Amino acid sequence: xxxxxxGPSASPGRPDDPYALLLAELDESVRALKQAARRLRHSxxxxxxxxxxxxxxxxxxxxxEINISDLLRDPDSLASFDRDSRVE
Amino acid sequence: MLAEVSAPMHSTRYWNxxxxxxxxxxxxxxxxxxxxxxVTWAYENSLFHRSLYREAGFEPGDLHxxxxxxxVPKVDKSHMRGIQRKDPFPYGDMLCVPLDRVTEFRQTSGxxxxxxxxxxxxxxxxxxxxxxxYLLYSQGYRAxxxxxxxxxxxxxxxxxxxxxxxxxxxxxxxxxxxxxTEARILKMQELQTTAMMATPTYVLGMAEKARAMGIDPxxxxxxxxxxxxxxxGASIPATxxxxxxxxxxxxxxxxxxxxxxxxxxxxxxxxxxxxxxEGLFLAQVEDLETGELIEEPGRKGRLVITALDRIAMPCVRxxxxxxxxxxxxxCSCGRTFRLFKGGVVGRADDxxxxxxVLLAPSAIEEVVRxxxxxxxxxxxxxxxxxxxDDISLKVEPASGFDLSGERLDGFLRSFKDQLRLKTNLGYxxxxxxxxxxxxxxxxxxxxxxxxxxxxx
Numbered sequence: 066x067x068x069x070x071x072g073p074s075a076s077p078g079r080p081d082d083p084y085a086l087l088l089a090e091l092d093e094s095v096r097a098l099k100q101a102a103r104r105l106r107h108s109x110x111x112x113x114x115x116x117x118x119x120x121x122x123x124x125x126x127x128x129x130e131i132n133i134s135d136l137l138r139d140p141d142s143l144a145s146f147d148r149d150s151r152v153e
Numbered sequence: 154m155l156a157e158v159s160a161p162m163h164s165t166r167y168w169n170x171x172x173x174x175x176x177x178x179x180x181x182x183x184x185x186x187x188x189x190x191x192v193t194w195a196y197e198n199s200l201f202h203r204s205l206y207r208e209a210g211f212e213p214g215d216l217h218x219x220x221x222x223x224x225v226p227k228v229d230k231s232h233m234r235g236i237q238r239k240d241p242f243p244y245g246d247m248l249c250v251p252l253d254r255v256t257e258f259r260q261t262s263g264x265x266x267x268x269x270x271x272x273x274x275x276x277x278x279x280x281x282x283x284x285x286x287y288l289l290y291s292q293g294y295r296a297x298x299x300x301x302x303x304x305x306x307x308x309x310x311x312x313x314x315x316x317x318x319x320x321x322x323x324x325x326x327x328x329x330x331x332x333x334t335e336a337r338i339l340k341m342q343e344l345q346t347t348a349m350m351a352t353p354t355y356v357l358g359m360a361e362k363a364r365a366m367g368i369d370p371x372x373x374x375x376x377x378x379x380x381x382x383x384x385x386g387a388s389i390p391a392t393x394x395x396x397x398x399x400x401x402x403x404x405x406x407x408x409x410x411x412x413x414x415x416x417x418x419x420x421x422x423x424x425x426x427x428x429x430x431e432g433l434f435l436a437q438v439e440d441l442e443t444g445e446l447i448e449e450p451g452r453k454g455r456l457v458i459t460a461l462d463r464i465a466m467p468c469v470r471x472x473x474x475x476x477x478x479x480x481x482x483x484c485s486c487g488r489t490f491r492l493f494k495g496g497v498v499g500r501a502d503d504x505x506x507x508x509x510v511l512l513a514p515s516a517i518e519e520v521v522r523x524x525x526x527x528x529x530x531x532x533x534x535x536x537x538x539x540x541x542d543d544i545s546l547k548v549e550p551a552s553g554f555d556l557s558g559e560r561l562d563g564f565l566r567s568f569k570d571q572l573r574l575k576t577n578l579g580y581x582x583x584x585x586x587x588x589x590x591x592x593x594x595x596x597x598x599x600x601x602x603x604x605x606x607x608x609x
Binding site for chain 1: 169170171172175183186187190191194250254274275276278279280283432433462464
């Protein structure tokens with residue numbers, strides 16, 4: 066892994082590495098957001114208003130991963146949703 | 154609290170400065186990881202891809218470097234046509250997600266054969282808007298813009314994602330859907346819209362219509378920025394100049410396709426090329442005849458492209474048939490994304506041999522639109538007479554120009570000289586009555602090769 070992509074342990078202030086610390090901090094926020102949205106989705110107990118809006122948040126969160134987190138590491142899945150879950 | 158960083162972060166010229174200015178070697182590392190991921194996704198979730206790869210003796214584990222990408226079998230429209238209209242209906246087994254995750258249907262225009270159906274999940278649709286956000290932001294669109302979209306809002310992807318991207322960026326979007334051209338112009342005038350997006354053909358047609366209504370787009374409308382797509386016009390210097398003159402606005406090119414996504418954009422620097430969005434796409438350029446990989450500038454080739462994050466119907470090593478040429482060096486805008494010189498310079502299936510000479514229709518357009526005596530429309534027809542190709546070109550005089558008598562002779566001499574210079578071919582040129590050639594609302598069909606129709 067290159068210094069630029071090594072994430073939270075990267076040292077700031079390197080001339081060729083202006084974004085390392087910021088990237089790590091943004092990534093942490095993205096992860097927290099994703100975790101919260103997933104928790105919301107799983108605890109919805111079949112309430113469409115919660116499930117569907119949580120799905121949208123997760124899709125937007127995936128865009129944040131593409132812009133931020135994927136630059137540091139591979140995502141746990143390319144899909145923002147559980148492939149086997151159904152939308153009723 | 155977020156870390157403070159030096160200069161580039163505070164620049165407002167990039168949608169994502171981290172990705173757009175990433176050092177190239179690091180960008181290539183990210184691309185390799187993402188390419189592996191999308192290939193694995195396609196292999197694991199689509200019977201079509203799995204069969205294609207296995208038949209070629211390829212497994213995702215074979216990918217170790219970006220050079221290995223060439224091991225992955227290419228896909229083109231003919232593959233997609235072959236599997237569609239079957240289960241999971243109507244997309245066939247290229248689909249990588251359950252049908253109930255598909256939220257968007259679009260289809261190609263079918264200009265080169267049976268239309269291809271395209272499925273997208275909501276995540277893919279967000280991704281489409283993200284692609285467009287990169288390009289609109291690079292072209293100076295901001296939240297204060299009031300953007301007019303004069304297109305049909307129908308089953309073609311066209312500017313749909315542009316609408317969502319402009320919304321995401323905070324622009325005010327005016328959908329000009331079912332209005333006719335006249336009503337669109339009046340609405341743009343009333344609302345003082347500052348930007349718009351359409352095909353170059355339609356943008357020129359709108360200007361002509363506006364003038365006929367007594368409205369000068371340069372002074373009576375407020376458009377200062379136009380994004381063109383769907384045709385190569387905005388990267389053809391004479392056409393770009395003509396649109397800019399007609400509208401008094403800056404004109405930008407954008408490249409994309411239904412099966413791929415919005416992969417390329419001309420930035421505000423307008424350095425004579427379009428950026429490949431290498432954060433979201435991986436491109437290879439292959440020699441038109443040998444298939445050899447082209448990495449250096451100065452050689453035209455066929456664009457084979459992968460959308461690195463599109464999941465419902467992955468676009469992996471798609472043979473776009475677009476003809477492109479790498480530019481020398483990087484753009485002065487500071488992005489590290491490479492440029493294609495002159496945008497998409499043709500289509501592999503449009504570039505044809507006439508009288509033994511390779512002809513790209515865009516070269517004819519460049520000449521036609523560089524003559525102020527001529528209107529915007531033209532029509533090229535190639536037929537076979539005996540063993541010989543015969544190429545004729547119909548053009549219209551521009552408003553206010555009299556092309557008759559000696560003026561016509563002088564014009565034709567100069568016009569034919571330029572055509573020969575730019576295309577190495579001689580033409581039968583006919584100046585027809587203004588307004589008599591077909592007008593197009595979307596993609597124009599100005600090049601007609603009737604040699605096969607003639608049965609010759």
